[in-house]
Amino acid sequence: MIQTTPNFGEIEKAFQDGKRGIILEGGSRSGKTWSIIQWMLFHMLRSNNLMITSARDHFTNYRRTVWADIKKIYPDFFAEATKNETLMTLRYGSNMLRAFGTNDDIMATHGLTQDILHLNEAMNISRDTRDQLFQRTGTFWIVDYNPSEEESHWYDLAQDPEVHFHKSTVLDNAFVSPAIRKQILSYEPTEQNKERGTADLYKWKVYGLGERASGETTIFTDWQTYKDDPAGYDLKVYGLDFGFAEDPTVVIQVIVDGHNLYLKEILWEHALTNPEIATAIKERVADLDEHYFVCDSAEPKSITELRNNDISAIPADKGVGSVVFGIKKLKNYRIFVNEMSKNLTSEFRGYKWKVDKNGKLVKNTKGQPIPVGGNDHGIDAARYALTKFAR
């Protein structure tokens, strides 16, 4: 008995419905290629004078992957086939299935004629090669890939009403081994997988969930936590972002030591008046007299009030493009966030570039990406401090 995953039924349905072809997009090990092979062999059983071309980028890759699977599967369909190992062809009656490497012989791409075409791992097959091959495909084509690119001509083609589209993930494949399933599930960014070091958001999206790759939208992807401030440093300065009811007032200690940047939460509190801010700073900062407090320049009155309370408060340099400029400045360093600074670490994790509904970065008129505001008080404070002094 031949057992199938849902992909098989989708191919047959598309074929019976008279579609031009089917796109099987999805995560890793979701049963795409296996189903396609089963369907091609099944179709050979019921056909005469059928020519199938099954292709991927290179012959050598084809041999290692699709051809290896074909050899496992075809005895389920017919014992009496003739197989040519060197050319990778399989004949059954008057029907033939043959392998092809699209990048090995570009010229042949323009001459190859077939009834059925299979393109395996098609993500990197160009639009031109695709069209050349489709022009010479009489009846039906089948394409499979992991959606590893942000943009692709396949995504556009998938919208065509004459094309059938089906998405699958490893969870749709009842036949995959537990070890492989576990490997794929280990990419999911759960706390446990993060601790183990196997978490990988990109891989989880593309190979786990079978979702199309979207541009990296997290702003700070490369930072770590630290415990103790360094003994020596090149620069120490504090950043201050004013808040009141909705937003907290935040003070961040910024230490630059060579290429390293150390950030620590000193104050993170709501509903503080300016004298209360000054008192809190005096309680928490021992070396108060030796360092500046670079404050949000939108509140000159508050800055004056802090100065009247013996805090060396000065305004930050703000202006057009200063947010993205400051983010770039921060990113120039190896960033360490104090492990006790829970609010700040949470901001670092969640700080994202704005994207539209298709997952693409939104840019301003200067072509710069735009950070999503709201949860950026500590990051703003760090930015004020750093851009004022660090070159």
Ligand SMILES: Nc1ncnc2c1ncn2[C@@H]1O[C@H](COP(=O)(O)OP(=O)(O)OP(=O)(O)O)[C@@H](O)[C@H]1O
């Ligand atoms: N119908 C089936 N019967 C038995 N085993 C199957 C079947 N479908 C899939 N498998 C098993 O699941 C594995 C993964 O399937 P397949 O190679 O088709 O996935 P895929 O979607 O092409 O994955 P990738 O994107 O990684 O190429 C196969 O190697 C095979 O072991």
Ligand SMILES: [Mg+2]
């Ligand atoms: Mg495959």
